[in-house]
Amino acid sequence: MDAALARDWMRAAAEAIAAGADGLTRLDSAIGDGDHGVNLHRGFTAVVAALEKSPPETVSEVLVKSGATLMSRVGGASGPLYGSALRAAGKALPATPEVQPADLVTALRAGLAAVRKLGGAAAGDKTLIDAYGPAVDAFEEAVAGGADLAGAAGAAARAAQAGAEATVPLQARKGRASYLGERSIGHQDPGAASTSLIFGALAEVA
Amino acid sequence: MDAALARDWMRAAAEAIAAGADGLTRLDSAIGDGDHGVNLHRGFTAVVAALEKSPPETVSEVLVKSGATLMSRVGGASGPLYGSALRAAGKALPATPEVQPADLVTALRAGLAAVRKLGGAAAGDKTLIDAYGPAVDAFEEAVAGGADLAGAAGAAARAAQAGAEATVPLQARKGRASYLGERSIGHQDPGAASTSLIFGALAEVA
Amino acid sequence: MKKFINDPADVVAQSLRGLAAAHPELRVEVEEGYIVRAGAPQPGKVALVSGGGSGHEPLHGGFVGPGMLDAACPGEVFTSPVPDQILAATKAADGGAGVVHIVKNYTGDVMNFQLAGELAGEEGISVETVLVDDDVAVEDSTWTAGRRGTGATLLVEKITGARAEEGGKLGEVAALGREVNAASGSFAYALTAVTTPAAGRPGFDLPADEIEAGVGIHGEPGRRREKWRPAKELVRSALDAILTAKSFSGPVIVLVNGLGATPLIELYLIYGEVAAHLEERGVTIARQLVGNYVTSLDMAGMSVTLCQATDEMIRLWDAPVRTPGLRWGA
Amino acid sequence: MKKFINDPADVVAQSLRGLAAAHPELRVEVEEGYIVRAGAPQPGKVALVSGGGSGHEPLHGGFVGPGMLDAACPGEVFTSPVPDQILAATKAADGGAGVVHIVKNYTGDVMNFQLAGELAGEEGISVETVLVDDDVAVEDSTWTAGRRGTGATLLVEKITGARAEEGGKLGEVAALGREVNAASGSFAYALTAVTTPAAGRPGFDLPADEIEAGVGIHGEPGRRREKWRPAKELVRSALDAILTAKSFSGPVIVLVNGLGATPLIELYLIYGEVAAHLEERGVTIARQLVGNYVTSLDMAGMSVTLCQATDEMIRLWDAPVRTPGLRWGA
Numbered sequence A, B: 001m002d003a004a005l006a007r008d009w010m011r012a013a014a015e016a017i018a019a020g021a022d023g024l025t026r027l028d029s030a031i032g033d034g035d036h037g038v039n040l041h042r043g044f045t046a047v048v049a050a051l052e053k054s055p056p057e058t059v060s061e062v063l064v065k066s067g068a069t070l071m072s073r074v075g076g077a078s079g080p081l082y083g084s085a086l087r088a089a090g091k092a093l094p095a096t097p098e099v100q101p102a103d104l105v106t107a108l109r110a111g112l113a114a115v116r117k118l119g120g121a122a123a124g125d126k127t128l129i130d131a132y133g134p135a136v137d138a139f140e141e142a143v144a145g146g147a148d149l150a151g152a153a154g155a156a157a158r159a160a161q162a163g164a165e166a167t168v169p170l171q172a173r174k175g176r177a178s179y180l181g182e183r184s185i186g187h188q189d190p191g192a193a194s195t196s197l198i199f200g201a202l203a204e205v206a
Numbered sequence C, D: 001m002k003k004f005i006n007d008p009a010d011v012v013a014q015s016l017r018g019l020a021a022a023h024p025e026l027r028v029e030v031e032e033g034y035i036v037r038a039g040a041p042q043p044g045k046v047a048l049v050s051g052g053g054s055g056h057e058p059l060h061g062g063f064v065g066p067g068m069l070d071a072a073c074p075g076e077v078f079t080s081p082v083p084d085q086i087l088a089a090t091k092a093a094d095g096g097a098g099v100v101h102i103v104k105n106y107t108g109d110v111m112n113f114q115l116a117g118e119l120a121g122e123e124g125i126s127v128e129t130v131l132v133d134d135d136v137a138v139e140d141s142t143w144t145a146g147r148r149g150t151g152a153t154l155l156v157e158k159i160t161g162a163r164a165e166e167g168g169k170l171g172e173v174a175a176l177g178r179e180v181n182a183a184s185g186s187f188a189y190a191l192t193a194v195t196t197p198a199a200g201r202p203g204f205d206l207p208a209d210e211i212e213a214g215v216g217i218h219g220e221p222g223r224r225r226e227k228w229r230p231a232k233e234l235v236r237s238a239l240d241a242i243l244t245a246k247s248f249s250g251p252v253i254v255l256v257n258g259l260g261a262t263p264l265i266e267l268y269l270i271y272g273e274v275a276a277h278l279e280e281r282g283v284t285i286a287r288q289l290v291g292n293y294v295t296s297l298d299m300a301g302m303s304v305t306l307c308q309a310t311d312e313m314i315r316l317w318d319a320p321v322r323t324p325g326l327r328w329g330a
Ligand SMILES: Nc1ncnc2c1ncn2[C@@H]1O[C@H](COP(=O)(O)OP(=O)(O)O)[C@@H](O)[C@H]1O
Pocket: A028, A032, A033, A034, A035, A036, A039, A040, A075, A076, A077, A078, A079, A081, A115, A118, A119, A120, A121, A126, A127, A128, A129, A174, A175, A176, A189, A190, A191, A192, D078, D079, D080, D107, D108, D109
């Protein structure tokens, strides 16, 4: 992956979020406060603008800048979480123009660790971690099995989507949905759904 | 008419208002503030209670007490109007145990004059006057033609109802409905409708 | 109908009991139906008494206190109070210097206050009446009931209240009230109909993209139904209506008033538009107030009131007031 | 969706412009996203900064002023503010004696304030955080996000604001805030769902005879759906929940709070029921406040908050406060 591809990823993610914003908001209305789609749409629109204004030259910088932009523009729970995920991922990458799939494994893991640390959620709490975690596992496994970026990204995207769908029967223990107690059961977690969109965007451009 | 019959009239009016309260409120919701049925129901319930507590011995006293009770309990536009109508009617009667149809003509006219004076409305303004006025005219004409109380009351009731129905195409110039301007056209005036109920009650007991 | 009530027939009395418990600085006579300052009457002070149907809170009961009303008499929901309770409030407030009745121009209010005023006169109390009729949505005509009293009621009560507090005489306080009313104009929009506890269903049906223009504060429909438009345009139309009906040149007091269910975030947005439009038109704003003050139960809607204010009115507007609904400087 | 707005995406900024125009005693930085007292910072005074999503007005921006907050940072509707704006507000408010962040316990608020606090620390500003989590509808557990912050936020802001105003030191003000929070419990009911400008449709559907019990202030559904019941019974259930979750013996401060679209006539009726039930249970009321203070846009609903108050808390509650949303003694 080079910086141009990383920028394409962010642009594709922005497009997927824009197209899916209403759906995300609907999911968030059911068990949250109905702003997740709008939040991420605002954030990724700003990410695309920031990357276009002065395009970074390394993948690392693309991700750090994207994370910082999300952090400054989204707010809510998802802003700091996605913001620190991308920032941590970018910081874990070498400052070279190009990075290898194995570097991305390390980066994605660093991003996941940042989300865990900031939000304190674990797998099964019905959060974006339930899509992010399986996606990173699948990406790593594919890379270990010799897959190229496209192959690994595809595997990650499928795992993220499956993970998001698997949040439906869970009872939320973190985030706003936890206030609903048992009533959170039966609905997909909006953050897991948006994570699936972001990995889907990676598979699309890779 | 004697005092017992006058009390029966008020009781029958109270029943008719109770039964028609929802309908009156619906009419008042369309072109007013939706309280006419509740207002008169509260008032006539109090009238019946007051008349039962210490039953007056003359028709005059029955009407004066009923008017005073409406005045103290109804509020809104209809309270003072019906209150002063009944009070003025009662005061215009001789203090005899029994009164004649001709006395009632005078009394009803005095009531109408009181309404006109207090409210400043004229025929055609889409108010209770548009039922009350024709009712008194019909009562007077019937009495002049030799009718007994039952006959005159029947004629008055029919005229009141026709008058109430004739308010539908009018544009209100007085009361709350006047704020709607042209939008008041096409709805029956609630006060005219309640006046029709009250004359109907007289016809029923006479 | 879902409301926080127990019995539709007993809402006003039960709410008054809560008001009494919450505000020991007021004396609330639930049975007689009035609210008066705890220390009333104040000998030698002109007393201000207002009232009207309930459902407009904080108007009027929430405006009883130093610097504003001496007493208020709430009727049933949207129903003018009866003469007896107005008389009782008038007697409780009268300190011997006369009483000003502040009456919103509705047939019921006018008649009930008139009857109460006559009764008070028979008991030797001098009563002056100030009629409030600021709603420019309704044409002013001697052939009809005339204009309604809405937002300007707050301005009349605040400004005359301050003048009475500092010793204004009966005729003077009443004249000032009439002056404030004459200098004021209001216009309102509603986004939803309102459900009274007694009726139990909304007064009218309003499609999802339509609004009522020129509404009053009793849940009645407005002068006309319109398509929803952005706040900027509604504000422009409301100000057009007011500035056409009444001429304004000098500094104004502005009230952006919510009808009950419109949140502050929208009311402030509206005030921003009002301020911008008035600046465009060269009308300076001397004072402003934004909030839910003259309401129509839980109607989603707003009214804009402008009052062309003299220096004296502004001075009295700024004077201390200490009531449950309006408080500053004290 | 009908609201008095121009563009759903620009509601907060446009409303802030109106707030700025209406309240010259505040400095409103629309672009940077914060509201601060005009004269800030006050050298030597501990500064109080709060914030959260917009849509809860007057909380928090309407509580900026002498005796309460020094600054507030409003996020988008129901969306926590971002670290940048919290940092900017913190720097604008800091008078060198440290800053207390008053944070309602929502994942987003907690994280954004935490990040801002770290940034402020790096710039040499001492920050203490008071977390408000008074909503007893949510079980208190370390396995979950814990209880939400709702009505008690007002009490924390008022009481710590008074203490900071009279010279309280950073640690002491923060400790007092935590004490007020620990002494408080709240419970809310909603009669209607709420429509955010961005979503454009209600968050959930609620049949005509059903209500949501244990709701928060972000339009989310509550812990459970119930049949409508008379106010008396709802109040009893709410007080049961609070008095079970927290033990109260001494005098309490009571807040009966409207969620936005519940009229005062109902809120006072509710307060009457609260006062009656507390008397039955032998809990004395030291102070009370009734009105729309911690709202959820135009949700029809109400919350009851009890705070077991020390003499010191009551003294500070009574201290002067001068803000757009809460004002007395000044
Ligand atoms: N503690 C947490 N750890 C991980 N993810 C979380 C946590 N809390 C919330 N989330 C995620 O954030 C999503 C909600 O984001 P968003 O709606 O933008 O913020 P908010 O809840 O503040 O309105 C949830 O669907 C969930 O996936």
